[in-house]
Amino acid sequence: MQINNAVTRLFNIRHPIIQAGMVWAAGWKLAAAVSNCGGLGLIGAGSMKPELLREHIQKCRAATDRPFGVNIPLLRGDAEELVSTAIAEQVKILFTSAGNPVKYMQRIKDGGAVAVHVVSSVRQAEKAESAGCDAVVGEGVEAGGHNGADETTTLCLIPLIADAVKLPVIAAGGIADGRQIAAAFCLGAQGVQIGTRFAATEESSAHERYKRLIAEMGDGGTVLAFRKIGLVRMLKNDFAGRALAAEAEGWNTARLQDLLGRKREMLGIFEGNLREGEMEAGQSSGLVRDVAPVREVFARLMKEFDACCLDLQIAARTAFIVDSPEPQS
Amino acid sequence: MQINNAVTRLFNIRHPIIQAGMVWAAGWKLAAAVSNCGGLGLIGAGSMKPELLREHIQKCRAATDRPFGVNIPLLRGDAEELVSTAIAEQVKILFTSAGNPVKYMQRIKDGGAVAVHVVSSVRQAEKAESAGCDAVVGEGVEAGGHNGADETTTLCLIPLIADAVKLPVIAAGGIADGRQIAAAFCLGAQGVQIGTRFAATEESSAHERYKRLIAEMGDGGTVLAFRKIGLVRMLKNDFAGRALAAEAEGWNTARLQDLLGRKREMLGIFEGNLREGEMEAGQSSGLVRDVAPVREVFARLMKEFDACCLDLQIAARTAFIVDSPEPQS
Numbered sequence: 001m002q003i004n005n006a007v008t009r010l011f012n013i014r015h016p017i018i019q020a021g022m023v024w025a026a027g028w029k030l031a032a033a034v035s036n037c038g039g040l041g042l043i044g045a046g047s048m049k050p051e052l053l054r055e056h057i058q059k060c061r062a063a064t065d066r067p068f069g070v071n072i073p074l075l076r077g078d079a080e081e082l083v084s085t086a087i088a089e090q091v092k093i094l095f096t097s098a099g100n101p102v103k104y105m106q107r108i109k110d111g112g113a114v115a116v117h118v119v120s121s122v123r124q125a126e127k128a129e130s131a132g133c134d135a136v137v138g139e140g141v142e143a144g145g146h147n148g149a150d151e152t153t154t155l156c157l158i159p160l161i162a163d164a165v166k167l168p169v170i171a172a173g174g175i176a177d178g179r180q181i182a183a184a185f186c187l188g189a190q191g192v193q194i195g196t197r198f199a200a201t202e203e204s205s206a207h208e209r210y211k212r213l214i215a216e217m218g219d220g221g222t223v224l225a226f227r228k229i230g231l232v233r234m235l236k237n238d239f240a241g242r243a244l245a246a247e248a249e250g251w252n253t254a255r256l257q258d259l260l261g262r263k264r265e266m267l268g269i270f271e272g273n274l275r276e277g278e279m280e281a282g283q284s285s286g287l288v289r290d291v292a293p294v295r296e297v298f299a300r301l302m303k304e305f306d307a308c309c310l311d312l313q314i315a316a317r318t319a320f321i322v323d324s325p326e327p328q329s
Numbered sequence: 330m331q332i333n334n335a336v337t338r339l340f341n342i343r344h345p346i347i348q349a350g351m352v353w354a355a356g357w358k359l360a361a362a363v364s365n366c367g368g369l370g371l372i373g374a375g376s377m378k379p380e381l382l383r384e385h386i387q388k389c390r391a392a393t394d395r396p397f398g399v400n401i402p403l404l405r406g407d408a409e410e411l412v413s414t415a416i417a418e419q420v421k422i423l424f425t426s427a428g429n430p431v432k433y434m435q436r437i438k439d440g441g442a443v444a445v446h447v448v449s450s451v452r453q454a455e456k457a458e459s460a461g462c463d464a465v466v467g468e469g470v471e472a473g474g475h476n477g478a479d480e481t482t483t484l485c486l487i488p489l490i491a492d493a494v495k496l497p498v499i500a501a502g503g504i505a506d507g508r509q510i511a512a513a514f515c516l517g518a519q520g521v522q523i524g525t526r527f528a529a530t531e532e533s534s535a536h537e538r539y540k541r542l543i544a545e546m547g548d549g550g551t552v553l554a555f556r557k558i559g560l561v562r563m564l565k566n567d568f569a570g571r572a573l574a575a576e577a578e579g580w581n582t583a584r585l586q587d588l589l590g591r592k593r594e595m596l597g598i599f600e601g602n603l604r605e606g607e608m609e610a611g612q613s614s615g616l617v618r619d620v621a622p623v624r625e626v627f628a629r630l631m632k633e634f635d636a637c638c639l640d641l642q643i644a645a646r647t648a649f650i651v652d653s654p655e656p657q658s
Contacts, residue, residue, distance in 0.1 A: 121548055121549055122547060140482065140484070141482070142482050142484060150548060150549035152612060152615070153469065153483065154482065154484050155469070155471060155504070155509060156612040156613055157548065159508050160548045160616060174482055174484040179488050179515050179517060180484060180488065180516065182515040183484065183511075183513075183515040185641050186508050186512040186640075187509065188508060219450055219451045219481050219486065220478075220481060228577065248579060249579045250577060250578045250580070283485040284485055286481075287488060308515045311515075312514050
């Protein structure tokens with residue numbers, strides 16, 4: 001089997017499915033499992049100190065000889081150290097998010113690594129391209145965790161970015177099944193990044209209660225909160241309800257910061273505190289109905305994608321005609 | 330050419346492209362133009378009194394001998410009268426939105442008309458199905474105008490609804506080009522409803538300034554406002570900015586109602602007041618780059634769709650393999 005689209009070639013992987021480097025869920029075990037299926041696993045450095053990141057990189061390398069990467073949120077105070085750690089450990093694929101990648105680009109390129117940046121607007125995609133990135137992830141507001149202020153959805157964001165940049169575009173936000181992967185390809189993406197579906201796998205390092213909550217949620221199971229201090233999508237729970245109520249009352253940033261406190265994501269995702277935790281997850285949680293092994297999830301994604309491509313061929317042949325429409329007189 | 334998917338058969342149309350019945354933009358001229366291209370034009374009764382609706386129906390019938398329909402927002406105090414008017418005028422396709430269709434179903438069916446309801450959640454889709462609707466429009470939060478409180482996006486909503494109901498599903502919200510139509514088909518839709526793109530056509534009855542504003546907006550050009558009194562998506566302008574500021578300050582419903590006032594949509598869409606009007610439009614405005622005749626828009630949609638189906642076939646053949654993934658030992 002040839003590796004033959006821009007995304008599979010860039011990462012030297014078999015399938016253009018990338019597992020998002022989520023805080024508290026994406027350790028070496030998840031990343032290695034995804035890479036072993038022929039996708040691209042990412043270690044989520046956002047919840048790791050440099051020393052722990054080094055350990056995860058080393059364990060991941062022991063668990064797979066296929067390519068994997070690291071995701072580094074640039075809002076971290078020690079982002080530079082995390083980048084240096086990944087480069088020192090010979091990681092060849094770096095995803096950056098939540099910030100401007102330009103100041104890290106030289107170091108990434110000097111380390112011989114591929115640079116990918118996560119964006120939520122056309123302007124950010126253009127900046128990533130001119131900064132020297134090799135690909136961009138266009139992340140719609142469906143995504144769990146931090147979101148762009150524009151709240152542009154994946155359906156609108158991907159064609160806009162595909163029209164604006166020459167770089168390969170990877171679609172993220174709201175994708176949990178193969179129908180949506182096919183949809184992302186239609187929109188102009190050449191790969192997808194999937195978070196929530198992989199957060200609810202056996203290999204995810206998240207707490208069992210968090211995983212089960214994702215599987216149990218139907219549509220409408222997430223909310224966007226904290227617009228004033230940094231927009232976040234999370235599962236509905238007591239804490240999320242209090243956050244929305246505070247916003248409706250017009251609380252200022254200081255009070256909201258106080259309500260949010262520190263390490264809420266750890267409390268929710270890693271410790272499984274269903275009432276008080278910030279359960280970051282995407283709208284695709286509505287489509288996640290079980291906690292399954294990565295291998296099973298991966299097989300489903302591909303089967304659903306293949307079925308969908310066939311359906312679309314049939315739809316194309318039967319529903320549309322190729323000649324231009326003729327107005328009746 | 331055979332009519333051969335559930336949506337084209339239901340409406341007896343050639344192409345499963347439905348033009349949304351938008352307030353102030355969707356009069357007889359737009360509806361007839363879309364129907365004459367082989368899609369389904371809808372007259373938007375939301376901005377019409379019964380007498381004016383009757384006039385538009387009669388003019389539409391004189392301008393096309395192909396099927397067309399009427400969209401009736403059920404939040405209108407005189408919704409019953411609008412339904413009766415459409416039935417009395419022998420309209421055979423009724424779309425309802427913003428309310429519960431069950432109390433109108435008998436009258437619609439007695440009139441020999443097809444009933445379609447616009448929904449924004451799985452539960453609403455299930456209710457529409459059990460009420461006796463013939464199809465549902467699943468409308469994601471990308472859409473212009475009124476939106477569901479869950480804020481579920483089209484990418485997530487359509488597969489969820491397609492899994493939940495047996496009815497044909499029509500995708501709406503965020504769709505302005507053929508790539509997105511193909512994506513909607515992948516997600517499980519059998520047709521699409523398009524608003525904003527058709528609002529910015531020559532045949533639309535909206536004001537020229539409103540149409541040009543849609544064409545000029547890039548990504549991030551819309552906001553969601555008025556969560557407390559009825560969520561609405563509109564283009565950014567002075568009024569939208571004041572609405573967001575009021576919400577950030579925690580204004581109560583009475584003050585927000587006062588700020589909104591009455592007939593803001595008319596002021597914006599029909600009268601073209603760029604500062605003070607409520608310019609209802611969807612996120613797909615970022616993808617609308619001109620004001621064009623319906624015939625031209627329609628031809629582009631089909632050309633883009635066809636190209637996209639071909640691309641996806643290529644992607645399917647080259648990027649994925651059909652056998653299941655093999656973890657490396």
